[in-house]
Amino acid sequence: SGYKVSGGLHGVGASVVNALSTTLDVTVHRDGKIHYQAYERGVPMADVEVIGETDTTGTITHFVPDPEIFTETTVYDYDLLSSRVRELAFLTKGVKITIEDKREEKEQKNEYCYEGGIKSYVEYLNRSKEVVHEEPIYIEGTKDGITVEVALQYNDSYTSNIYSFANNINTYEGGTHEAGFKTGLTRVINDYARKKGIFKESDPNLSGDDVREGLTAIISIKHPDPQFEGQTKTKLGNSEARTITDALFSEALETFLFENPDSARKVIDKGLMAARARMAAKKARELTRRKSALEISNLPGKLADCSSKDPGISELYIVEGDSAGGSAKQGRDRHFQAILPLRGKILNVEKARLDKILSNNEVRSMITALGTGIGEDFNLEKARY
Structure with missing residues (x-):
């Protein structure tokens, strides 16, 4: 099942690394044997050879970036790599990932493994904040071969932190999966508030900004055929990702709200406070605009x-x-x-x-x-x- 989805699109990632390295060595443990091949600037030094036997599986790749191509630096930033490895461990629950720096005077090592997956990720992001409800809301579902995972928790801040991923790639520009999540969140919370009589018939709905104030959320989808906008894989473009994320998330969130009325009420109260502040700010801005011409002379x-x-x-x-x-x-x-x-x-x-x-x-x-x-x-x- 680990091979059903991939962050790569064209199958050239390893080949590109090989072409951009002075040396690259690959050792593969498979089918009871150890296979080995070495390259220099993309050219194989010999055919693949069997160098031993093994009872494990796995691949070891060792490469040295070519300084003639990477002219600015070939020095790796451990903190940056460690942060990315930790992110991958959150996104792949139960998998242990180890990163080790063996450079002289810099030796350090970190191991990451999170059984809670993205639920643990949300708790990590909110670790220094006052949360509105103790347990993060976690939702998972699959439809038409697309798996959607969402974890969210509100805190007492006035900003939102929403991070979306497609096949473990950080789509920091958002995309269709994030749009589906936002649409579903706004609709479900407003519908629930009306069904429970929290809103009067004449009351306006909470806006998207209202329901997202103080929200920390992770959206992670696994798509067998992801289509990204542009060349950088920072924004997902699949139209079906929006409808499926919306449908799966909305259904599960609605169930959660009805089964957890205390948490639901806290979330809605948070949104109502944001709405009141938004309306007060709007009035204050209008007052500032009306006075601006007078205040220049006063x-x-x-x-x-x-x-x-x-x-x-x-x-x-x-x-x-x-x-x-x-x-x-x-x-x-x-x-x-x-x-x-x-x-x-x-x-x-x-x-x-x-x-x-x-x-x-x-x-x-x-x-x-x-x-x-x-x-x-x-x-x-x-x-x-």
Whole structure:
């Protein structure tokens, strides 16, 4: 069953490695015998020969990248390779993968094996976060020869982390399987909320962004004939992958929600909070847009502006407190240096929702003073400094 699907499309991967290496040696344990062949820059040094007997199976490949081709570097990054090996172990549950660095002064070794597969992957990604429900939701199904695995868990953050894979290849640009997952997630959660009377008939549905806020998810499909967009295998293009992922995931998720009402309610409450914040942020943005024209002529009262209107030479100094502001105002060049004192510890905007950001007076003062606008209205050419 391990040979039914592959990340490769044309069967030339090993041949390309051979062609791009100064030397390549292959040792194969198969059918009770050990077979061996060596190459130099893609040319076999001799025919395949039997060099012994064995009671195991497996392949050992040793190659040295050609520095005449890889002119920037031929030095391997252990941390990068180790991260990829760990990812493969998560995606192939129960398989132990070992990576060992035998270079002088760098000797290190890691073994990875995860019986929980992508469920363990989600737990690993959420290890430093506060989760909304203890157990990740895990779903697996097969249809028309395509196997779909999904694991997801919500945390208390405001962003989503969704990683999709096709035949163990990281499709970080997404694709049809990821689109099917997102469509199914939004539809099933809204349908469940209405069936359970959580939403009133007049209430709008949660948006895709609402139901994905704080979501960590892994989507892994095994497809016998994957079609990728472009040459880099970063985006899956099979149309059937979307419908099958949607169908398998939706059915299993709906069952999970009805069987686990406590977890379901926590997920929906998380989405409702996101929706309220989204609507509040929308109102705050509209208010910011309406005021923007007025605020240019009505700059923050605590701003000590400069006389120059040329943003090419004008400078803005942001200082903490009125006392620092007073000293800065005395020592500045009024021609091109402006001073904006802020009160107290400013809001950490990286961890705050947009509605809270835009309701903060100190942040609003900075937005107004800079003059560029924010979000969709951001225009660097309008910068005042």
